[in-house]
Amino acid sequence: MNASGPLPRPLFIGHEIYRASTYGRWHPLRVPRVSTVIDLSRALSWLPREVYVTSPRAKPAALTGWHTPEYVAALLRAEAEQAVSEDVRARHHLGTPSNPVFAEMFRRPATAAGGSLLAGELLARGGIVFHPAGGTHHGMPDRASGFCYLNDPVLAIRSLRANGAARIAYIDIDAHHGDGVQRGFEDDPDTLVLSVHEAGLWPRTGALDEIGAGNVFNLPVPRHLNDDEMGLIRDDLILPAIAAFRPDAIVLQCGADAVADDPQSHLSLSNNAHWQIVQGVMGMAPRLLVLGGGGYNPWSAGRLWTGVWATLNGHPVPQVLPDTAEQVLRGLTFQGNKRGRNPDPAWFTTLRDVPRGGPIREAIRAAVLKLAERF
Incomplete structure (x- = not known):
């Protein structure tokens, strides 16, 4: 951390634990992303x-600011024993198909949590931090949820x-509603929580009229959301809401599962939509933390988040990747998914998707207008 002023340039928080760690052979998070x-x-x-910056692993005591000591102890024990009891499974949702027992089931999320805790310290005097392993927005105080063991x-x-x-200001553009973060701050007037997510998608929360007692905005969007519709949401909802709130810090959860090539959602965005939101929020607060989140196609997630890092640094995205970068993408596999059997050739040679524009549906205009009336 720069003791005399803001960070002189964006920092990237990462760790090698994500290179080999997997939730299991058939789990959606079997794919490499951060690496x-x-x-x-x-x-x-x-x-x-x-x-x-190499992410530290959060100590158990640092997690109990949000998570219960009983849950943290159960998660530690489950990793050590590589098994859970029926009581733990029922109480803490560990050892389920979504939240399986695996070798690093405490160490991996604790490393992501350690990176997010460190980011707050690094940004004490301002600047930009990118933490693509972060964004596990479903974790609850006493249970795992939606692949998220910690929040x-x-x-x-x-x-x-x-x-x-x-x-x-917490802005969430993952395809899934950020229910855990909403629960954490729904009654806090000093935290803006704004989630744009696919309507009807798990966890099936985040309705338009879910507002809490604080500054909670939810925009459930219909299937096949396109870049032009997200542009409207950016310009008429996200950016004005931030401007009206006047935050000291912005946390942007930049889930990569909202793009057309992701197998876990039904939206039709290109990665340009995410990069434009990143560009839009830059400079709106003295501190900016960008997190990852969902993303279950290794090519689309890796390309999207690399483009986020380019955006934060002002690097021009090449039209065609150099051979060294192309070989990284050609080295990925996506077993058990039809997209992996027949990948788009552009996934090997480019970062930027072809824009996916389209008409703006009146239902989206109306929903954005309804929320915008609140600020």
């Missing part, structure tokens, strides 16, 4: 040693506040 972003960014000379965005917001940010 792909690291390797692509290095292949493009965008990740020099001086901006890469690192909640911990990030708490860390930012402990390090001087009084008002924090």
Whole structure:
């Protein structure tokens, strides 16, 4: 951390634990993601040693600011024993198909949580941090949920506040509703929680009229949301809401599962839509933390988040990737999914998707207008 002023350039928080760790052979999170972003960014000379920060692993005591001591102890025990009792499964949702027992089931999420806690400290005097392993927005105080064993965005917001940010805007553009973060701050007037997510998709929360007692905005969007519709949402909802709130810090959960090529949702965005939101929020607060989130196609997630890092640094995205970067993408596999058997050739040679524009549906205009009337 720069003791005399804001960070002089964006920092990237990563760790090698994500390279080999997997939730299981058939789990959606069997695919490499963070390691792909690291390797692509290095292949493009965008990740020099001086901006890469190795994420610490959060100690159990640091997790109990949000999670219960009983849950943290159960998660530690489940990793050590590689098994859970029926009582633990029922009470804490560990050892389920969504939240399986696997070798690093405490160490991996605790590393992501440690990165988010560290980000709050690094941003004490301002700047930009990118933490693609973060964004596990479903974790609840006493249970795992939706592949999320811990809730690192909640911990990030708490860390930012402990390090001087009084008002924090949390923006979530993952395909799934950020239910855990909403629960953490729905009654907090000093935290703006705004989630744009696919209507009807698990966890089937985040209705338009779910507002809480604080500053909660939910925009469930219909299937096949296109880039032009997301542009409207950006310009008429996200950016004005942030401007009206005047935050000291912005946390952007940039889930890559909202693009057309992801197998877990039904939206039709290109990665341009995410990059344009990243560009739009830059400079709107003295502190910016960008997290990852969902993303279950290794090519689309890796390319999207590498483009986020490019956007944060002002690097131009090449039309055609150099051979070193292409080889990173050609080295990925996607077993058990039809997209992996017949990948789009552009996934090997480009970062930027072809834009996916289209007409703006009146239902989306009306919903955005309804929310915009609140600020």
